Amino acid sequence: MKKLFFAFMLCTATLSYAAEGTDTTSVMLGKNKVVIHNDSLGISVSIFDSEGHQWKKTREVNFVDGQEVEQVFVFSPFIPLRKNTKRTFYPHFPDFYYGANLLNANSNVVMRDTKSSEWGFSPCQIGLSLNKQNTLGLVSSLQFGFVHNHFNTSSVIKRVEEETCMLPLEEKDVTTSFLKYYYVKLPIMVEWQKRLGRRKIFAGGGLALEYRYKEVSKYRIDKQKHTVSRDLGINALGINAEAYVGFGSVNLYAHYALTPLFKKGINAMPFGVGIGITM
Template structure:
């Protein structure tokens, strides 16, 4: 029943997204999603805290034993974790739909839209994880040395096999990736705005759609592509890996430095910038989705297994762009599968948005 409700909400959102796409910019909608994710986590954690306090009070009054209290705490913690997973899944679906609409040209993005300024100020304060950034916007002539950003990226994804991505076994346009997270950006030099250290936390979603009606199969020794006996729906048949990652970049920001009353005022992400760095993380889950028709009936399969996918990932990434928008490339240095005879490394190319 919970899944039915979830899917219903996602479908309804898809129609609503298309209806308002012409009225709201990509930036506005992405920030609204970021706000929702933050509120979900905060509300569930606060609710869990109150429930734990109530259990501790019962122990203090002698109504339940300490052992029973631990059992109850574990149960409600799992329930709250499930709530977060379910609700955040809805927001992830919104992100996926949003980036698809952006790729299809249904949403215009304008980082210089002055009408969005109040929205930017409100949203960035919600995403802040280490300081209160409201004062940054209350005093436009002041810039903290460390600022926070909501990051979203999306584009094409594929595998490098034998050092090449040409003649791939996977569809170039249909194989996609997206990534979201929160970063902090610290100016490294006292009197220069050029160098920054950018670091944070995020999630990467790498999806592969194989050619020639094939799917991944774990043979026990290797994970290989094999032809599926039934014709599958290409748009709904794919392999997905999800990673929790820690990205770190050295960013060169060429924003102009202002001066007022003999004092330098540093502004970030107001001009050209590029970053060089990498990421490291862990695989949180691997799933294969298969959809086809059999005897006039639509059949959907979702297979969750390890598929011999490496538990850890690490790689290089770089971006170059203007203000909040950049061209983004990332490459996994370790192969996707553990024991395959031929190493295959994930590579992604797309657009990246850093909402400062």
């Protein structure tokens, strides 16, 4: 705080001897920039960090015709608008993502890969820096998603005597057979990031706890949907291996289940790949 006050007094003294055409003066104080602006209302002082973010102040002092005018703010002294401390780390989970979601399962499960998909969003995320360079951090997020697995139209997925299995369909002219469910995911990962110009390159990896709900198996004949079962013996909780890599606002991700999707029967391990965007 003493350094900031000294810089302020130094710049004010410099302005008193400057030419009349000088309205704004900037002085670097370490990694921060002190800007003194002179206009018809008086002289005001602003401080910016190395990334151009302006700091807030508890009070602002303007000098008008030899009089000191003080304005008081309800904040701590010169707090950055963004918390740019050494321990703050901004993760790069995608705000919105879309991709393919498949099942690494038994040979009797025939999927239609081009129609099996997932989408989701990450409403909140947090990070903690792990080094002084602020390039490595522990990150986490809360993600909500939806999965739509399509199968061969000659069979459906169903639970029989506590076991989940694929059964042949007797109906004809079936256009789609699918399984869908929702999930909430909590990933905990380690992310590396580095600034290249105005953007960052990043990569992350770790584990995620996934909660699945509202599963249902259906098939469709023309435009009419038929429900097969809403009790498919899905493991409500699962653990995934997660990874992503990206640059700027683009995120390429992949995940693979370390625990089976179903309790008994089909030994299916969901895995997905896709692209995400950070707003």
